[in-house]
Amino acid sequence: MEKQIGIGIIGLGSVSRAHIGAIALLPQARLCAICDIDPAAMDVIKDAAVKRYTDYHSLLADPDVELVHILTPHYLHARMAIDALEAGKHVILEKPMASELNDAKRLIEAADRAKTTLSVIFQNRYNPSTRELKRLIDSGACGKLLGSRAVITWCRSKEYYKSGSWRGRWETEGGGALINQSIHTLDLLSYLGGPISRVKGHISTDLLSDAIEVEDNVHAVFEYASGARGVIFASTNYVNDAPIMLEMVFENATYQLWADKLFRLIDGIPDLVLREEGGQTVDGKAYWGTGHKAEIAAVYQAVLEGKQFEIDARSAYPALDLVKGIYESSLTGAWHRLATP
Numbered sequence: 001m002e003k004q005i006g007i008g009i010i011g012l013g014s015v016s017r018a019h020i021g022a023i024a025l026l027p028q029a030r031l032c033a034i035c036d037i038d039p040a041a042m043d044v045i046k047d048a049a050v051k052r053y054t055d056y057h058s059l060l061a062d063p064d065v066e067l068v069h070i071l072t073p074h075y076l077h078a079r080m081a082i083d084a085l086e087a088g089k090h091v092i093l094e095k096p097m098a099s100e101l102n103d104a105k106r107l108i109e110a111a112d113r114a115k116t117t118l119s120v121i122f123q124n125r126y127n128p129s130t131r132e133l134k135r136l137i138d139s140g141a142c143g144k145l146l147g148s149r150a151v152i153t154w155c156r157s158k159e160y161y162k163s164g165s166w167r168g169r170w171e172t173e174g175g176g177a178l179i180n181q182s183i184h185t186l187d188l189l190s191y192l193g194g195p196i197s198r199v200k201g202h203i204s205t206d207l208l209s210d211a212i213e214v215e216d217n218v219h220a221v222f223e224y225a226s227g228a229r230g231v232i233f234a235s236t237n238y239v240n241d242a243p244i245m246l247e248m249v250f251e252n253a254t255y256q257l258w259a260d261k262l263f264r265l266i267d268g269i270p271d272l273v274l275r276e277e278g279g280q281t282v283d284g285k286a287y288w289g290t291g292h293k294a295e296i297a298a299v300y301q302a303v304l305e306g307k308q309f310e311i312d313a314r315s316a317y318p319a320l321d322l323v324k325g326i327y328e329s330s331l332t333g334a335w336h337r338l339a340t341p
């Protein structure tokens with residue numbers, strides 16, 4: 001049999017289903033250890049051969065674990081990922097890479113020092129529709145980018161926020177609708193459109209002002225370094241998790257990513273370019289997209305080949321910088337300039 005990477009998981013909450021499902025389908029990996037401070041959360045794994053830990057340092061000391069999936073609350077991400085890299089492990093870290101920019105910068109430095117691979121989950125980059133749009137842009141056929149807009153309208157209720165004490169608090173979640181639900185789409189804005197240079201935005205806590213500290217409504221305008229302009233509207237006050245819409249207007253064509261489809265606008269009317277086939281292949285929610293398994297498989301491949309991964313700490317930083325830039329601009333009322341470390 002080909003070499004199998006020994007896998008550990010830290011954090012067995014809701015997103016772990018998508019990771020466990022992907023690991024089970026990928027022959028190049030073998031789950032050997034799990035860790036959660038809540039022992040009951042680990043019941044999701046029935047296999048008695050998988051070792052169980054309640055302290056993540058013990059999992060990191062386990063020589064069978066070569067790569068760790070870190071699926072914990074936001075404020076723990078950078079610290080756990082740095083500890084894992086320093087223990088000589090490869091890392092798959094759920095988004096956001098950190099809850100604060102200083103921690104994100106420390107993680108970039110740790111990843112630069114490490115001999116192992118660090119990857120951040122932005123699975124929407126692996127959606128077939130996203131990949132097709134990226135291919136079209138990189139081919140030069142679209143011409144210069146003129147503008148983009150992102151509309152994210154999901155539903156996060158009081159019950160959702162009650163489901164974890166870390167949710168809804170600046171100290172532990174690092175924000176709300178932007179850093180948690182919208183960060184995937186914010187990542188695509190620069191992944192597809194190029195570096196963003198400045199942003200001006202406004203956040204508010206409207207529907208759930210009696211339940212959470214963080215924002216549930218956001219609007220922002222931003223400028224790319226190229227001079228193109230974009231707008232963002234994000235809300236978790238909607239009645240359901242509506243499909244996200246991302247539009248990119250180029251000199252030669254206008255494209256829309258909508259749910260699992262890519263459209264080209266012809267005289268303002270959406271014309272189907274690509275519809276994803278196959279649907280959800282691992283456990284999880286449909287609106288998370290189908291990319292978890294594809295991204296995790298690509299990371300394992302990079303690890304087996306001894307390579308760094310495309311979505312490393314530096315590549316994940318601009319989305320967090322944009323999130324935090326909107327928070328800062330909302331406080332000051334002024335434009336906020338973004339800076340890549």
Ligand SMILES: NC(=O)c1ccc[n+]([C@@H]2O[C@H](COP(=O)([O-])OP(=O)(O)OC[C@H]3O[C@@H](n4cnc5c(N)ncnc54)[C@H](O)[C@@H]3O)[C@@H](O)[C@H]2O)c1
Nearest residue numbers: 011012013014015035036037038041071072094095164288
């Ligand atoms: N990529 C996506 O589409 C997607 C979707 C959902 C969640 N997420 C991300 O996944 C992460 C986890 O989210 P979730 O919804 O699964 O949260 P959750 O609250 O359901 O699960 C977190 C788990 O971490 C455990 N935990 C907390 N502190 C720990 C510690 N010190 N050591 C070990 N375990 C600890 C908790 O007991 C819990 O079981 C977040 O970063 C979230 O943003 C990503």
